[in-house]
Amino acid sequence: MASVDIVDVRKSFGAVSVIKGVNVSIDDGEFVILVGPSGCGKSTLLRMLAGLENISGGEIRIGDRVVNRLPPKERDIAMVFQNYALYPHMTVAENMGFSLKLQGASRDKISEKVRPAAEILGLTNLLDRYPRQLSGGQRQRVAMGRAIVRMPQVFLFDEPLSNLDAKLRVQMRTEIKELHQRLKTTTVYVTHDQIEAMTMADKIVVMHDGEVEQIGAPLDLYDRPANLFVAGFIGSPS
Numbered sequence: 045m046a047s048v049d050i051v052d053v054r055k056s057f058g059a060v061s062v063i064k065g066v067n068v069s070i071d072d073g074e075f076v077i078l079v080g081p082s083g084c085g086k087s088t089l090l091r092m093l094a095g096l097e098n099i100s101g102g103e104i105r106i107g108d109r110v111v112n113r114l115p116p117k118e119r120d121i122a123m124v125f126q127n128y129a130l131y132p133h134m135t136v137a138e139n140m141g142f143s144l145k146l147q148g149a150s151r152d153k154i155s156e157k158v159r160p161a162a163e164i165l166g167l168t169n170l171l172d173r174y175p176r177q178l179s180g181g182q183r184q185r186v187a188m189g190r191a192i193v194r195m196p197q198v199f200l201f202d203e204p205l206s207n208l209d210a211k212l213r214v215q216m217r218t219e220i221k222e223l224h225q226r227l228k229t230t231t232v233y234v235t236h237d238q239i240e241a242m243t244m245a246d247k248i249v250v251m252h253d254g255e256v257e258q259i260g261a262p263l264d265l266y267d268r269p270a271n272l273f274v275a276g277f278i279g280s281p282s
């Protein structure tokens with residue numbers, strides 16, 4: 045586990061500034077949700093944490109390391125995307141172990157890591173199946189399994205539930221929270237869904253147009269919104 049510090053981070057694409065000096069401090073083991081309307085810069089910020097996007101200014105620290113210039117694989121993070129493409133020609137076990145295989149881990153080592161992760165996610169009986177033989181929820185679990193096998197210091201999620209139907213979405217919220225309670229891995233989770241944010245987060249970061257409007261526990265934002273934008277966004281149905 046590790047803390048994450050985002051210090052005056054900026055991002056421009058050409059002349060367009062999309063992240064305008066964001067500051068967020070995330071404690072060891074905390075579950076933090078970045079929430080805000082589409083286009084406000086959530087994915088860009090997450091991709092900068094992951095190292096998939098260069099930062100135009102500021103500093104990102106994971107634990108006590110400044111990671112600004114580190115490539116993704118040296119950051120000790122794992123990311124679960126909205127479009128969690130599984131490899132169709134690989135079994136669940138192979139999908140989960142693939143990143144370890146790329147790192148040159150032996151078969152025994154891979155299976156030693158995949159088994160407990162599968163256990164945690166209830167995938168033990170599905171390890172030999174192919175993605176096409178799984179339900180949407182099971183596929184989502186495999187996508188999380190790929191992240192868990194690496195036991196990273198930080199999990200990053202980008203709208204992982206947005207392709208699931210409403211019922212499954214509610215169920216997966218609970219599962220992800222249970223997973224977090226079990227592993228206590230520092231997590232940064234992006235969503236545009238305020239209900240997801242209010243029900244899952246230890247701490248919510250409300251973003252709007254590349255800036256942070258407010259940071260607080262769900263009830264703080266609900267009881268004491270800093271401005272009309274936060275009040276409107278937290279209070280409106282998704």
Ligand code: ADP
Pocket residue numbers: 057062080081082083084085086087088089
């Ligand atoms: P969100 O995830 O909150 O919906 P994004 O981080 O995807 O928002 O996008 C923030 C802004 O940055 C948007 O205006 C988007 O069009 C712009 N943007 C994102 N990626 C790029 C890119 N590679 N090139 C140019 N503009 C981009």
Ligand code: MG
Pocket residue numbers: 086087088
């Ligand atoms: Mg996005």
